[in-house]
Amino acid sequence: MELRLRRVLDCLFVAFVCSAGLLLLPLLLLSLRARQWFFVRIIAVASWLWGDVFEDTRREAIAALDEPESSDPELRSDGEIRVLEIGAGSGANFGYLRRKVRYWNVDPNTEFQNFFLETVKKYPKVEMERWVVGYGEDMRDVPAGHFDAVIVTHLLCSVHSPEKVLQECRRVLVKGGRLVFMEHVAQPKGSVGRMLQNMLTPLWSVICCGCCLNRDSGELIRNAGFSEVHLKETNVDMPVILTRHVYGYAVA
Numbered sequence: 361m362e363l364r365l366r367r368v369l370d371c372l373f374v375a376f377v378c379s380a381g382l383l384l385l386p387l388l389l390l391s392l393r394a395r396q397w398f399f400v401r402i403i404a405v406a407s408w409l410w411g412d413v414f415e416d417t418r419r420e421a422i423a424a425l426d427e428p429e430s431s432d433p434e435l436r437s438d439g440e441i442r443v444l445e446i447g448a449g450s451g452a453n454f455g456y457l458r459r460k461v462r463y464w465n466v467d468p469n470t471e472f473q474n475f476f477l478e479t480v481k482k483y484p485k486v487e488m489e490r491w492v493v494g495y496g497e498d499m500r501d502v503p504a505g506h507f508d509a510v511i512v513t514h515l516l517c518s519v520h521s522p523e524k525v526l527q528e529c530r531r532v533l534v535k536g537g538r539l540v541f542m543e544h545v546a547q548p549k550g551s552v553g554r555m556l557q558n559m560l561t562p563l564w565s566v567i568c569c570g571c572c573l574n575r576d577s578g579e580l581i582r583n584a585g586f587s588e589v590h591l592k593e594t595n596v597d598m599p600v601i602l603t604r605h606v607y608g609y610a611v612a
Contacts, residue, residue, distance in 0.1 A: 370599050373409055377402060378560070381567035388566050393471075399569040400471040403449060411452075413597045414542070417607050418513065421542045422456035424590075424609035430508050431534040435462065441508040442489075444532060446496040446525065447515040448472075451479035460485045464507070466492045466499055469569065496525035504531050513542040516577040518570040526584035533612035539586065542607040543577040544598075553600040560601060578606035586610035 380398075387394050425443070430436040440460040445453065448465045449472050463486050465476070470493060480488055492501050496512075496519055510529045516522040529539050547553030557573035564573055582589050588611040595603045 366597070369409060373405065374599050374601070377567060378563060381563055385563075385566065395566070395569055396469045396471045398567065400469070400475070402568065404475075407450075407452065410596075410598055417594055417596060417605060418453065418542055419456050420592075421513070421540055421607040421609070422453055422511070423458070424538055424540050425461075425509050425511075426458055428508055428536075428538060431537075432508075435508075442506065443509045443511060444502065444507045445511040446499075446529075447512065447518075448476060450475035451483075453511060453513060454479060454483040454486055457483070457485055460487065462487050462489050464490045464492065464502070466494050466496060466502065468493060468495050495519070496528060497521050498524075499528045499532060502528075502532050505534050507532050507537060508534060509538045509540060511540045513540075514544065516541070516543050516580065517545075517572050517575050518565075518568065520570065522575070522577060522580045523584070526580065530585060530612050535612060537612045539581075539610040539612070541577075541581060541609065542605065543581075544573075544602050544605050545578050546574045546576045547600065547604055553604070557601050564601075573601050581606070581610055584610070586612060 381388065384398065388398065425441065428441060430441045432442060435442060438460065440462060442462040444464045444466065446466045448467060473491070480486055492499070494501060496515065510533055512529070516525065519525050533539065546557060554574065561573045565571055578591055578593070581591065589608070590610070591606055591608040593604070593606050596605055
């Protein structure tokens with residue numbers, strides 16, 4: 361997309377989301393279902409507008425799943441691994457998986473389910489084992505030490521307690537398993553971008569199902585108790601409130 365046109369569309373989209381959010385604010389505050397419905401439609405447009413800006417970053421992050429061997433002897437003999445994704449949305453990561461996986465998804469937003477199930481049909485390497493309707497902070501229906509990898513992309517910004525989510529990720533991973541992540545994070549303190557994030561977060565979090573623009577998920581991952589953290593930082597071609605990203609993997 362031509363750069364100037366992208367900039368115009370970026371600004372128009374953010375302005376539209378905020379304006380629509382203000383108009384619908386009473387309904388969004390009263391109804392979780394309304395917030396979920398609205399968020400799914402926002403994501404659909406955002407994926408069209410910005411999907412390409414994540415390609416290289418997402419590909420490099422998901423490539424961390426290429427090397428590990430499964431702790432399950434049967435899967436290991438077939439070169440497969442068992443993966444849990446938290447908040448997969450419509451399945452944006454499937455196209456970057458380069459090996460066969462046994463796949464679980466934990467997501468509270470059932471508005472995504474139809475889009476997700478249509479997407480997963482296109483990827484024969486992904487064998488769907490279970491969809492768990494629930495939150496990453498409390499995955500009591502997910503067994504401990506069951507997964508070779510956990511994927512979280514654009515998730516930690518929107519959960520109630522990222523610390524609890526990361527604790528749960530460690531619980532469900534096998535020893536040596538990998539948490540693969542890609543998250544947008546807060547701009548540096550004192551910057552204009554951080555000021556804008558602080559101003560917009562109260563409204564944005566209602567519109568976008570809890571998304572906190574000013575959350576420093578990179579530091580949260582570093583301090584979550586993983587034995588290794590391999591974290592990189594990049595700036596993607598998006599509005600300043602969303603441009604700063606961290607990605608990589610952590611070892612349980």
